Amino acid sequence: MSFDPSDAPLRLGVAGLGRGFMLTAPSILAHPGITLAAAAAPRAETRAAFEAQFGGKAHDSVEALCADPAVEAVYIATPHQMHAEHVAAAAAAGKAVLVEKPLAVSMDDGARMVAAASGAGIALIVGPSHSFDGPVEQARAIITSGRYGRLRMVQALNYTDFLYRPRRPEELVTDQGGGVIFSQAVHQIDIVRLLAGGQAHSVTAMTGNWDAARPTEGAYAALIDFEGGAFASLTYSGYAHFDSDEWMDQVGELGQAKDPATYGKARRALATVHSAQEEAALKRRRTFGAEAVPPPAPHHEHFGPIIASLEGADLRLTPQGVHVYGHTERQFLPAPAWPAPRQGVLDRLIAAVRHGEKVVQDGRWGLASLEVCHAILASAQTGQRVALHHQVAA
Ligand SMILES: NC(=O)c1ccc[n+]([C@@H]2O[C@H](COP(=O)([O-])OP(=O)(O)OC[C@H]3O[C@@H](n4cnc5c(N)ncnc54)[C@H](O)[C@@H]3O)[C@@H](O)[C@H]2O)c1
Known part of the structure; x- marks a missing residue:
């Protein structure tokens, strides 16, 4: 409401x-x-x-x-x-x-x-x-309306420079919650769980830990299956040079218009620091007191391209709303305008x-999403499919 x-x-x-x-x-x-x-x-x-x-x-x-x-x-x-x-x-x-x-x-x-x-x-x-973003809520409402039949599959991907933004030391230590699994996968997990009804059954995943200077997970690919038979594929790279916001109408994660001239900005800034302390100080320069609070972004936030495939339609989420590709017709449903994302x-x-x-x-929902984060890590480590036991319905 x-x-x-x-x-x-x-x-x-x-x-x-x-x-x-x-x-x-x-x-x-x-x-x-x-x-x-x-x-x-x-x-x-x-x-x-x-x-x-x-x-x-x-x-x-x-x-x-x-x-x-x-x-x-x-x-x-x-x-x-x-x-x-x-x-x-x-x-x-x-x-x-x-x-x-x-x-x-x-x-x-x-x-x-x-x-x-x-x-x-x-x-x-x-x-x-x-998962609270306007177009995600809108897609969830379209799915639960039953108008296009059952949800079959969700595809979520995101290519960012997450690992090269300035970090506190523990943000690069997996056991302390560092890396993309705890900070980024959890967004994708929340979104796909919401779209697919929440009750995930199991996870099969691989992770990438590719930069010895930042020795934590920076990428993953995961498959999740859900009660009712739907499954989701989640892909994320925080090492990316390609920026998947190009596929989101050049709107950034936070709903702001993205300036292509800022290409490479995070890596350029990181190259100016020479110790963990200098890096933490660089991060602090982007926090309250060091920077003014900006005005609200003009678009909805997003977490990269997402396509939900139902029996009767594919839904493609954008920062402006949801494209519905039906059997013989397609339409765009704008998301309600909010004063701030x-x-x-x-x-x-x-x-x-x-x-x-x-x-x-x-809290129980958050615990269920956290369980999926741990299952991604466990599956990548063991090469096994990991069963889930703390899931809750949306
Ligand atoms: N939802 C999002 O888009 C989003 C984006 C960034 C961060 N986060 C989340 O925000 C949380 C903080 O991450 P961050 O990137 O802002 O880190 P940060 O280091 O920029 O901010 C953490 C703040 O907590 C303060 N702090 C530390 N100990 C404290 C204490 N005992 N009492 C009060 N304040 C204390 C620090 O001084 C610092 O200002 C994380 O859980 C992260 O996942 C969410």
Whole structure:
């Protein structure tokens, strides 16, 4: 549902004012149903920048943020490995949570988070993820309408320079949640699970770890089969020189028009750093306090080309909507215009907190997507098909 304008704005606190926050901030600021009420950040200059720009209190710990009576719900945008501790703090304070993807790094942490949220009776939503994108929701509605028969297959691919964007050291260590599986595959998994109904059965995958200077998974190909017989093929390269946004009308992942003149920018910038510390500092230059929050992007976000094949039609998702290729006719269905690309996930957060609505991408859903991430790694390592046991329906 979209948010009810008669509701009082949701007072949101943010834990972690890094890159993830910067990407969601334009949508938070554009949303009439949300007030940015407070934050938590370890660095004094970041806290000062937050208070100067938004007026709310910036705390030096997530516990203090969660205890702040000005805060109704907490958006946890700290590094993956901290999500469990920070969700526990929010649950202890009885505050609803929107936690960045992936839910956690380990399945044990993820299961503890789900239990903490359910024990405290708080909403736990995992996002933003690209499964909340307008055209994905639209494709899901077309599939569930039954108009074109059963879903048979989903093809998702994405070619990016992900591995050459500046990283914290642990983002290049798989066991600590580094590499493309935890940060990128989880988007594709969320999308295909949503389109195919959520209940994946098994995963067969191969991964690429091709750059000794950045020794983590940078690429993968995975096959997933679903209850009902549909299957999905997921391909991702974070080593790419080709940019698959060329196939998305030159619109970038975040819904911005892509300037072809920026070709090679990430690799050029990375070539200027000479240590892990310099690289982490380069990453910090793209976070809150170092850069201004940009205006909302004009298009929907996306996660690369996606084609869903049904008995009676193929659906091709674009940043503007969904092309429907039927037996004898084709049409383009524009996605509803949103004031900012991440409106969908924020609407869901408000609906969950204000009206107790269930959100598909909740903690158990996030745990199921995390299970698929681990299954990709396990299948690539063993050469075996990996059965899944924590899946939930959409
Ligand atoms: N949905 C998306 O499109 C998207 C994009 C980027 C990142 N993310 C997610 O955001 C999360 C953070 O990644 P990032 O790339 O923004 O990293 P980042 O390093 O840019 O940001 C993390 C921030 O957390 C802060 N932090 C660390 N410890 C803290 C603590 N104890 N209390 C409060 N703040 C603390 C850091 O100072 C930093 O500003 C990850 O889970 C990542 O997957 C999501």
